Amino acid sequence: MPVIAPTEREFEVLKILWNREKTTVRDVWNLLRKGDPELAYTTVLSVFQVMEKKGLVAHETCGKAYLYHPLQPRQKTVLSLMRNFVSKSLTGPPPSFCCMASRPATFRQKNSTHWTH
Numbered sequence: 489m490p491v492i493a494p495t496e497r498e499f500e501v502l503k504i505l506w507n508r509e510k511t512t513v514r515d516v517w518n519l520l521r522k523g524d525p526e527l528a529y530t531t532v533l534s535v536f537q538v539m540e541k542k543g544l545v546a547h548e549t550c551g552k553a554y555l556y557h558p559l560q561p562r563q564k565t566v567l568s569l570m571r572n573f574v575s576k577s578l579t580g581p582p583p584s585f586c587c588m589a590s591r592p593a594t595f596r597q598k599n600s601t602h603w604t605h
């Protein structure tokens with residue numbers, strides 16, 4: 489089964505879930521609000537609902553609350569994101585990309601498709 493690449497916000501949620509294993513939407517919302525005080529609870533709830541439809545998380549009922557947990561391990565998801573990034577970013581032959589990655593400080597972006605020293 490292929491791993492679904494999460495959005496940036498979904499990845500933020502997954503990082504919390506990987507560290508806590510199981511948690512509520514409210515707990516995640518409280519943590520995310522530290523960096524974004526305007527973040528609405530309903531926004532985080534919607535993110536969880538979309539993530540569940542995508543197969544990124546699942547929940548179990550605990551009283552009146554839902555406890556969410558990730559369905560994929562961190563390593564598998566990160567590897568999928570890295571593959572996705574490389575496939576979208578690689579515009580030249582692999583050796584030039586490898587060269588940029590090994591010496592990032594010596595290169596600057598000239599335009600969207602060419603890199604120079």
